[in-house]
Amino acid sequence: MTIVPIKIRKSIGETTRQMLVIGVVLGLLSMITLLALDVRARMSALDRADSDNGQWVMMQTEVELLRLQTTLLRAQSREDELAEVRRWFNVLYSRLQLLQQSPLYADFILQPDNLQRLQAMQSYVDRWVTAIDGSDPVLSAALPQMAVESEAVQQIARELSMDSLLAFSAGTDRTRARVSDTLTNLAVTTAATILLLGLLAAMATRLYRVTRRQARENEIAGERLQMIIATSPDAIVVTNRGGWVVEFNPAAQRMFGYDRAEVMGRQIVPLLLAAEDAAAETQRLRDTVAEAVAAGPQRFEVTGRRADGRSFPLEVSLAVRDLNPGALIVGFLRDVSQRQADRLAMEQALTRARAGQKAKADFLAVMSHEMRTPLNGLIGSIELMQDTVLNEAQHELLRVMQVSGDILLGHVESVLDISRSEAGQILLSEAPFVLDRLIDDCIANQAGVARAGGNTIRHVALTGPLGTVRGDPGRLQQILLNLIGNAVKFTRNGVITVETERLVDSQTPEMVEIRVSDTGIGIPKADLSRVFEDFATVDSSYRREAGGTGLGLGIARRLVQAMGGSIGLESEFGEGSLFWLRLPLPEVATVLPVPDAAQNRPPLAKTALSDEKAQRILVIEDNDINRFLLHRTLSDCHHQVTEASDGLQGVALAERTRFDTIFTDISMPGLDGIEATRRIRAGGASQAARIIALTAHALPEDLDRFRQAGMDACLTKPVTRARLLALLDKPPEPAAPPLAERPLVQLAAFEDLRDMLGAEATLSLMNRMLAEGDTIIARLVDPSGPDDETGRLAHHLAGSCATFGAFALCDLLSRLEQALRQTNLAEANRLISALPALWRDTWQVLSEKRDSLVA
Numbered sequence: 001m002t003i004v005p006i007k008i009r010k011s012i013g014e015t016t017r018q019m020l021v022i023g024v025v026l027g028l029l030s031m032i033t034l035l036a037l038d039v040r041a042r043m044s045a046l047d048r049a050d051s052d053n054g055q056w057v058m059m060q061t062e063v064e065l066l067r068l069q070t071t072l073l074r075a076q077s078r079e080d081e082l083a084e085v086r087r088w089f090n091v092l093y094s095r096l097q098l099l100q101q102s103p104l105y106a107d108f109i110l111q112p113d114n115l116q117r118l119q120a121m122q123s124y125v126d127r128w129v130t131a132i133d134g135s136d137p138v139l140s141a142a143l144p145q146m147a148v149e150s151e152a153v154q155q156i157a158r159e160l161s162m163d164s165l166l167a168f169s170a171g172t173d174r175t176r177a178r179v180s181d182t183l184t185n186l187a188v189t190t191a192a193t194i195l196l197l198g199l200l201a202a203m204a205t206r207l208y209r210v211t212r213r214q215a216r217e218n219e220i221a222g223e224r225l226q227m228i229i230a231t232s233p234d235a236i237v238v239t240n241r242g243g244w245v246v247e248f249n250p251a252a253q254r255m256f257g258y259d260r261a262e263v264m265g266r267q268i269v270p271l272l273l274a275a276e277d278a279a280a281e282t283q284r285l286r287d288t289v290a291e292a293v294a295a296g297p298q299r300f301e302v303t304g305r306r307a308d309g310r311s312f313p314l315e316v317s318l319a320v321r322d323l324n325p326g327a328l329i330v331g332f333l334r335d336v337s338q339r340q341a342d343r344l345a346m347e348q349a350l351t352r353a354r355a356g357q358k359a360k361a362d363f364l365a366v367m368s369h370e371m372r373t374p375l376n377g378l379i380g381s382i383e384l385m386q387d388t389v390l391n392e393a394q395h396e397l398l399r400v401m402q403v404s405g406d407i408l409l410g411h412v413e414s415v416l417d418i419s420r421s422e423a424g425q426i427l428l429s430e431a432p433f434v435l436d437r438l439i440d441d442c443i444a445n446q447a448g449v450a451r452a453g454g455n456t457i458r459h460v461a462l463t464g465p466l467g468t469v470r471g472d473p474g475r476l477q478q479i480l481l482n483l484i485g486n487a488v489k490f491t492r493n494g495v496i497t498v499e500t501e502r503l504v505d506s507q508t509p510e511m512v513e514i515r516v517s518d519t520g521i522g523i524p525k526a527d528l529s530r531v532f533e534d535f536a537t538v539d540s541s542y543r544r545e546a547g548g549t550g551l552g553l554g555i556a557r558r559l560v561q562a563m564g565g566s567i568g569l570e571s572e573f574g575e576g577s578l579f580w581l582r583l584p585l586p587e588v589a590t591v592l593p594v595p596d597a598a599q600n601r602p603p604l605a606k607t608a609l610s611d612e613k614a615q616r617i618l619v620i621e622d623n624d625i626n627r628f629l630l631h632r633t634l635s636d637c638h639h640q641v642t643e644a645s646d647g648l649q650g651v652a653l654a655e656r657t658r659f660d661t662i663f664t665d666i667s668m669p670g671l672d673g674i675e676a677t678r679r680i681r682a683g684g685a686s687q688a689a690r691i692i693a694l695t696a697h698a699l700p701e702d703l704d705r706f707r708q709a710g711m712d713a714c715l716t717k718p719v720t721r722a723r724l725l726a727l728l729d730k731p732p733e734p735a736a737p738p739l740a741e742r743p744l745v746q747l748a749a750f751e752d753l754r755d756m757l758g759a760e761a762t763l764s765l766m767n768r769m770l771a772e773g774d775t776i777i778a779r780l781v782d783p784s785g786p787d788d789e790t791g792r793l794a795h796h797l798a799g800s801c802a803t804f805g806a807f808a809l810c811d812l813l814s815r816l817e818q819a820l821r822q823t824n825l826a827e828a829n830r831l832i833s834a835l836p837a838l839w840r841d842t843w844q845v846l847s848e849k850r851d852s853l854v855a
Contacts, residue, residue: 033187058164061099062157064092065121069154072147075140082136085143089132093125114163117156124153235333241289241323243268243282255335257307273314274305289329292320301336313340428562432588433473435466435512436624436645439498442480444764446488451767454493457484458775462501464669465622465645466512469585475559476583479567482552483516483579491520494576503582510586511565517578523571531569532557556581615660615728616640618686620650620676621694622668623799629753630663630694633724647671655684661728662686663715666695666702667795667817674709681710692727716802745845746805753804754853763853769800770843770850777839780816780832790828791820801842809842 068088075081099109099118109118127149131142229236229247235255238247245268248260256263256272263271268285275281281302292298297319304314317332382402390398436459443457450457480498487496499515523531532553560567565583617639621627627643634641642657644650647664648671654662662680664673671679677691693706693714706714715727754762776797783790798813812831819828 057095057099058161061092061095062154062161064088064095065150065154065157068092069147069150072143072150076143076147079136079140082139085139086132089125089128093129096122096125114160117160120156121153121160124149237268237272237331237333239268239329239331241325241327241329243285243329245271246328252333255306255333256304272304274303274311288318289320289323292318293322304333304335312337428472428475430470430472432468432470434643435469435585436461436500437628438473438477439480439500439514440624440768442477442484443498444768445481446484447764447767447771449485450488450496453488453491455488455491455496456494456771456774457488457496457498458771460497460499462499463504465624466500466502466585466587467645467649468588468643469512470588471583471585472563475563479556479559479581480514480516482556483581486552486579487516487518487520487577490577491518494519502587510584511582512585513580513582515578515580517576519576522573522575522577523569524573528569528571532567614638614640616642616658618642618644618650618653618657618659618662618689620644620647620662620664620668620673622646622665623796626665626694626799626803629803630724637725637728639728647673647676651676651679651684654680654686654689658685659689661690661692663692663694664711665799666693666706667792669792674705674711677706677709677711744806744808744842745849746807759853763850766804766846766850766853769804770846772800773797773839773843777835780835791817794820804846806842806846809838812838 068085068091071081071084071088075085096118100122109115128142128146131139131146229249232249232251235252236247236249237245237252239245245263245266248258248263250260252258253260258271269275269282270278273281288298288300297317299315299317302314302316303311305311313336315334315336317334318329319332320327320329382398385398439459443459447457484496484498496516496518499517501513501515503511503513557567560581560583563583565581567579567581569577569579571577617634619627619630619634619641621630621643622645624645627645631641631643642653642659644653647668650662650664651671653659664676666673668676673693673695680686680689680691690712691710693711695702695714695716703714713727715723776793779793780790794813794817798810798817801807801810801813812834816828816831816835819825819831
């Protein structure tokens with residue numbers, strides 16, 4: 001008996017396996033080779049059959065045509081050959097049909113030359129098919145001509161046959177080449193497959209070695225896991241899927257007071273849990289185990305029970321992979337007695353803190369009210385003292401006292417707002433107000449401070465005028481003044497922009513977004529999260545000049561939330577900031593009273609009208625400055641005025657309410673004055689009202705369009721008080737077109753505006769117009785939007801220029817608008833190039849008039 005060493009036996013076994021694999025691979029290679037040869041032979045035979053058949057068909061077509069020719073010649077002398085003529089004609093006809101319809105010859109037949117030849121042959125048979133199907137005398141009479149024409153057809157058939165021989169031969173060669181390539185690819189693929197099999201064999205060998213190594217690593221990991229379980233500070237209890245304990249680590253022994261041997265193989269619920277209903281607790285654990293299988297580890301709290309019978313709160317983290325036979329359920333248990341005691345102490349401390357916060361809020365509310373009363377008395381007394389005879393030093397001291405009192409009162413009001421907010425006592429009013437006017441008032445309020453810092457404030461209505469809305473105007477003004485004031489405070493020689501937009505695509509269509517952006521110093525990223533906190537101030541390079549209590553933004557946040565909106569901030573340090581707020585401000589159509597500002601301007605003699613002469617007037621104007629002036633002038637004359645900021649709103653008001661007179665601007669966003677007039681004339685309560693056009697320009701062709709639309713007259717801007725009242729008293733003829741040469745600034749129009757509004761109001765409007773003009777001229781000279789946006793800006797500024805008597809600039813802007821409307825780009829570019837110089841000259845004259853108002 002021979003004993004083979006173990007290593008040698010292993011080597012023999014491995015060699016045997018390798019030889020077996022080599023034999024299998026060689027066998028597969030031989031089979032693939034034989035199959036490839038067989039496929040090649042079969043493909044060659046099949047290609048030859050297709051090629052021969054195609055050539056034969058083409059040659060047979062020629063032969064059949066020759067037979068038809070022979071029969072035609074014989075039939076001219078022998079009538080018994082007519083049947084043969086018909087037979088060979090039909091054979092040729094069928095052959096041609098076969099060639100046209102069979103897909104076997106499509107590649108050849110569809111070539112342009114071959115298709116033309118086949119069509120010529122088909123035309124021949126189609127020409128004589130009637131004679132063939134006719135009587136013998138008819139056919140006999142056609143035989144000579146058929147024979148003559150067959151000569152040309154026979155030549156075509158000959159050419160087609162010769163070309164087919166060449167084409168099918170070439171096709172056969174190509175087919176052979178393709179088959180050869182296919183077989184070569186098959187061989188390459190087979191070789192690659194064999195290499196892949198070899199690679200797979202090598203990978204299998206490597207995997208075997210890796211598996212052995214992993215088995216060893218798993219063995220080591222198991223030992224380490226056992227050590228971790230044994231040394232874990234948390235109790236670890238492992239059960240099988242029936243709830244029987246199979247592992248109980250030392251920490252569990254210390255927690256529950258049991259030895260490992262005492263609990264192994266026992267049910268966990270009656271042993272370790274203090275449950276009044278063991279069955280219910282068991283079902284609860286089963287449900288939790290099912291959730292752990294579906295959703296991962298579960299964490300929950302139960303009441304544990306120690307060996308001595310004491311109960312304690314227990315947190316359990318349960319993990320299980322599946323519930324197949326042999327599955328284990330692992331529970332990590334922790335005594336949370338101390339955590340529950342800490343939680344109870346925290347809740348008690350929070351209750352005490354809330355009580356203290358409420359007491360503080362109540363104290364602030366009481367103190368704010370108590371301080372506000374004497375402050376109001378003090379400020380009122382200062383105002384009364386200013387009406388007494390005082391010297392210049394006393395006036396200056398009173399002015400300082402007045403300013404200090406107002407500041408202190410503002411701080412008290414801020415504290416009162418905070419206390420009201422914390423006590424849940426913020427009261428909001430609800431009334432209709434013109435949102436655009438409120439925003440413009442806020443801008444005008446800060447215009448002087450902005451100008452002192454070299455800043456420009458502008459208002460950009462992204463979706464057009466917002467019109468009359470319903471909400472709390474006082475609170476909104478408080479918020480906007482804070483945001484605009486902060487922007488002005490932290491900006492030097494920059495631009496503050498107030499953008500408004502109605503969010504028509506949002507889920508709440510009444511939502512309005514207002515954004516206040518600046519080009520100031522910005523806010524560091526680390527401070528963005530606390531700017532809306534109470535008493536929060538951000539360090540900046542302007543800190544010495546821009547002080548504050550840090551209450552404004554905190555109050556703004558509370559007010560916005562109370563109004564059902566939201567507020568936020570975006571900022572880049574050194575680049576500027578953008579504050580945004582979204583508020584639900586539903587749009588309403590209502591008549592708003594114009595506040596009486598007579599005490600702020602020289603008194604004007606108002607035209608007293610009887611009730612019979614007072615009119616109900618609708619003003620449709622998108623330019624808020626012009627709309628304000630019209631409203632003020634007409635209201636001073638005791639007319640009842642309703643405003644509409646665009647054509648759609650004006651048409652809706654005219655349909656519901658009967659007005660005596662309607663003033664309408666011509667170019668407006670959405671619906672212009674001409675189309676609005678057509679709709680009003682089409683029907684409604686104001687169908688018969690006088691409609692008067694308001695425009696900064698009126699060319700002859702424009703006047704014709706106004707009349708055709710149904711307008712009664714045209715009033716050219718600026719709308720002076722005298723012209724407006726004269727028009728209302730007696731309708732004038734349509735206004736004449738503007739002169740070719742208009743003055744740079746008509747001082748009479750400016751003085752008329754000053755007399756009507758007073759110096760202070762005129763100064764405010766002029767400052768706004770000049771700032772607005774700078775922005776619009778810059779956008780017109782370097783346009784970044786579409787042509788219709790350029791035309792709208794030109795129209796808007798033309799209306800403002802006409803109001804202040806700047807007729808030369810008004811005419812140029814009007815011509816620019818018309819050139820854009822007529823798509824005359826060359827003229828539009830010429831006019832735009834002339835804008836900067838004309839605006840500079842106009843601005844100089846208007847600024848001099850503005851300085852005279854200040855003086």
